[in-house]
Amino acid sequence: MDGEHSNIVDNANEMRLYFSAISENEAFARTAVAAFITKLNPTVQEITEIKTAVSEAVTNAIVHGYEGRGHDKRVQLYCRITGRELYIEVTDEGIGIPDIKLAMEPTYTSKPEQERGGMGFAFMDAFMDELNVTSVPGGGVTVAMTKTLGDGS
Amino acid sequence: MEIIFTQANKNLIVKPSGEIDHHSSVELRREIDRNLTRSKAKNLIFDFSAVEFMDSSGIGIMIGRYRELTQRGGKVYAININGSIKRIFGISGLSRIIPCYGSLDEALASAGGE
Numbered sequence: 001m002d003g004e005h006s007n008i009v010d011n012a013n014e015m016r017l018y019f020s021a022i023s024e025n026e027a028f029a030r031t032a033v034a035a036f037i038t039k040l041n042p043t044v045q046e047i048t049e050i051k052t053a054v055s056e057a058v059t060n061a062i063v064h065g066y067e068g069r070g071h072d073k074r075v076q077l078y079c080r081i082t083g084r085e086l087y088i089e090v091t092d093e094g095i096g097i098p099d100i101k102l103a104m105e106p107t108y109t110s111k112p113e114q115e116r117g118g119m120g121f122a123f124m125d126a127f128m129d130e131l132n133v134t135s136v137p138g139g140g141v142t143v144a145m146t147k148t149l150g151d152g153s
Numbered sequence: 154m155e156i157i158f159t160q161a162n163k164n165l166i167v168k169p170s171g172e173i174d175h176h177s178s179v180e181l182r183r184e185i186d187r188n189l190t191r192s193k194a195k196n197l198i199f200d201f202s203a204v205e206f207m208d209s210s211g212i213g214i215m216i217g218r219y220r221e222l223t224q225r226g227g228k229v230y231a232i233n234i235n236g237s238i239k240r241i242f243g244i245s246g247l248s249r250i251i252p253c254y255g256s257l258d259e260a261l262a263s264a265g266g267e
Contacts, residue, residue, distance in 0.1 A: 023174075023175055023176035023179075024176050026174050026175055026176050027172060027174060027176065030206075045236070045237065048206070048237040049237075051206060052206075052208050052237075052241070055174055055175075055206075055208040056208055056209060059174065059175040059208070059209075059210065062175070063175060118209075119209035119212050119213075119241075119244075119245050120208075120209050122209075122244060122245070123208065123209055123241065123244065123245075126244050
């Protein structure tokens, strides 16, 4: 992860947000990312895809990482634009994922009673170019996603 | 979230407005289940014309209601799904189990007026 003073190349832009791990911040997080990328002139479809991926990653942190008890916990959202490439990182310091491969299988869910369908990672994968999930059991999860936007036409 | 319910014979039509995510899905699920019980409707029709955003939480609600209603011999339909919602219907496989129609009339015709 980048430090407090990352070396950022010319033509790049970055932002970092910390917010309470509560469900009402899901909308805030995806709206913040949509606002951050406005200068790239994204298409409506690109905005929707990115908002969906962010929503899934942040919801996972809140529901699974902190198991819905994250009022005093934080989710970190980091975004960097380099040229037309958008890099997004969503990090929690929750319980972690014991088996990432299993968790990323479509329709797998560790909480079937919550009826979220287990489609979160499938949507992130479908809507972003690259998806990388790392976890330390007991030490949280980092979801890193990359997407190169078109020329806006 | 504004949620409008209307009933046509044995069909309950639910029209949510705005964004369906994990946060808003709690209220949406509770209201749908409450209205299903109260109306004794057999089928459920989701009207997406006023939905501006939906993530996998919405898919979860639909699969949950689909399981419940099909067990009782009912059906679940979707109407007015736009481009982005159509895509997540496709990716999630929802479009294979939930018939989608362009209008309420078509869905009601398919439900057979029951």
